[in-house]
Amino acid sequence: MLLKERTKSVTHRLLESLNFRMNLPAEEKVNYENQVKGFAGEKQFDAYMNQSNQSGLVLNDLVLTYRNTVFQIDSLLITTDVVYLYEVKNYAGPYFYREESFFTESGYKILNPLRQIDRSATFLHNVLLSLGYQLPIQPLIVFINPEFNLYSLLPNKLFLFSNQLPKYLHTLSNQNFSTTNKQLELGKKLSELHNETYRPDKLPNYDFDQLKKGILCPVCFSASYRDTRQTYFCAVxxxxxxxTSAIERSILEFRLLFPDSPITTNRIYQWCGASYSKERIRLILKMTYRRHLSRQMTYYSEK
Ligand SMILES: [Zn+2]
Structure with a gap:
């Protein structure tokens, strides 16, 4: 049973928006591409998981905190006896595992997923304990891409390769766990603890004036559009x-990029590329947000 859907992280959404509104520096561009690749891999894992129809509780993409340390979980399957913790990697091509490190073909070392999952498992154990649950955690690293090849001398029981995944999930679904209230309660508690708006420290620099304005299509990110009185069509x-919904979406995007800037009619008017009247934008803001009047300006905040 799916208890929590996967959503794009703040970093992912932010880079996605910036990528279409400015020239991202090379390093950020790579970071963005990795976000896209990672998310695609996770979605693929979700599809497998969904198909296999597990009887336990599935929670995707959790950002949790233990003692001021933030850690992220790709997927969790809560059963009566075990909590399965999945870290999904969408690596493609040859990789080498030696001396407890991962290397690319060209010899670059990458962050060791074993260390990463060990860290998540440790923090998760502590979070579960603090919620009053003493369940064993089974961590697994899923290499989702069939184009991935790992050359290693020793097999590792924490690795699950794409060709093993269908059989693994089939075996797991045969165990037919019953979902108890206790499990359901734990799943709900973890969903509540999930930090949807977590912003990592290292984000690219940008400012309002430098960014390309206009409403972006949510599917292809084009800014070209046609419209009728009420409807917006992407031209691509x-x-x-x-x-209304296109403007509301743009307000959310503005808030994501400028969480500390006041939301004003003028700003949103500019942000939407001055394509819709200030009156129309004011009406939409009034509808969804709380209005504040100060001597200098009228601004809006969440209701
Ligand atoms: Zn489009």
């Missing part, structure tokens, strides 16, 4: 939505 992929 034909995505269609109400103008």
């Amino acid at each position: 992929c034909a995505h269609k939505e109400t103008i």
Whole structure:
């Protein structure tokens, strides 16, 4: 049973927006591409998981905190006896595992996923304990990409390769766990602890004036559009939505990029590329946000 859906992380959404609104520095561009690749791999894992119809509780993409340390979980399967912790890697091509380190073909060392999952498992153990649960955790690293080849002398029982995944999930689903209230309660508690708005420290620098303005299509990120009185059409992929929803989406994007800037009619008007009237934007802001009047300006915040 799926208890929590996967959503794109703040970093992912932020880089996605910036990538279409400015020239990202090379390092950030690579970071963005990795986010896209990683997310695609995780979605693929979700599809396998979904298909295999597990009887336990599935929670995808959790950002949790233990004693001021933030850690992230790709997927969790809570059963009556065990909590399965999955770290999904979408690596492609040849990799080498030696002396407890991972190397690419060209000799670059990458962050060791074994160390990463050990860290998550440790923190998760402590979070579960603090919630009053003493369940064993089974960590697994899923290499989801069939194009991935790991050359290593020793097999590792924490590795699960794409060709092993269907059989693994089939065996797991045959165990037919019953979901108890206790498990359900734990799943709900973990969902509540998930930090949806977590912003990592290391984010690219940008400012309002430098970014390209306009409403971006949520599907293909094009800024070209056609519209009628109420409807917005992407000129590239034909995505269609109400103008109100396109503006609401842009307000959310503005808030994501500028969490500390006041939301004003003027700013949102500029942000949407000055394509819709200030009156229209004011109405939408009034509808969804709380209005504050100060001597200098009128601004909006979450209701
Ligand atoms: Zn489009």
